[in-house]
Amino acid sequence: MSVELQNRTLSPPAPNARTGDAVQEKPRERGLERVDVRPVLHRLHGMVGKPWSDVLDKINRLDGMRYEVTRAAYLRCVGESVADAERVGLEMPFYVDEDGRLTRREEAGAEKVAEPVVLSAEIEAFLDRRVIGIRGTVLVWFVRTGRSYQVPNGTDPETGKPTHKSIDYFRQDRPLNKKEILAFKGFGTMIGEALVAMAPAAPPSAN
Numbered sequence: 001m002s003v004e005l006q007n008r009t010l011s012p013p014a015p016n017a018r019t020g021d022a023v024q025e026k027p028r029e030r031g032l033e034r035v036d037v038r039p040v041l042h043r044l045h046g047m048v049g050k051p052w053s054d055v056l057d058k059i060n061r062l063d064g065m066r067y068e069v070t071r072a073a074y075l076r077c078v079g080e081s082v083a084d085a086e087r088v089g090l091e092m093p094f095y096v097d098e099d100g101r102l103t104r105r106e107e108a109g110a111e112k113v114a115e116p117v118v119l120s121a122e123i124e125a126f127l128d129r130r131v132i133g134i135r136g137t138v139l140v141w142f143v144r145t146g147r148s149y150q151v152p153n154g155t156d157p158e159t160g161k162p163t164h165k166s167i168d169y170f171r172q173d174r175p176l177n178k179k180e181i182l183a184f185k186g187f188g189t190m191i192g193e194a195l196v197a198m199a200p201a202a203p204p205s206a207n
Helices: 040-044 052-060 068-081 120-127 179-187 189-197
Strands: 094-096 102-106 132-133 138-155 162-177
Touching: 040 052, 040 068, 120 189, 132 162, 132 189, 138 179, 179 189
Parallel strands: none
Antiparallel strands: 094 102, 132 138, 138 162
């Protein structure tokens, strides 16, 4: 999609302006690969069905548009993500429909996102604020140290600014005893896999 910068703003394309089967790819500018374009993608995903002019206005208001390198990366992201019409740029996830509204292209055969596992009160009591991990073939407890650290948690869709969340530090504790192992296995495979996935990442034990 052709996107031009005029007076530091985006200009909306004319829907169905092109009907060709191929889109000439815009060469990637150097130095833009490290720019986080998630604020633009949040705008696109969150404004499906809205008039394209409104979407552009929201993107133009992102803080990053004040900086030349970030603005160039944002423009490129829009150009590589949104087609002028449904039949143009079939590899792009969005297009502007005949009514001038942002539309998300449905992917055929896309897998459904797995439903999150909800832990029962019984399992929460069993864990007692601990997590279970596997070291080698042994199930072990991990306990909180009382310290935490901040990690990136996406971008605020309203402001476009990065957000963070607090993650607790854990240390490896003792292996599960026989009774605890039986209880763990009794929760079932799906719950068991979800519990193990909560453990801190670490190389497997040599044992």
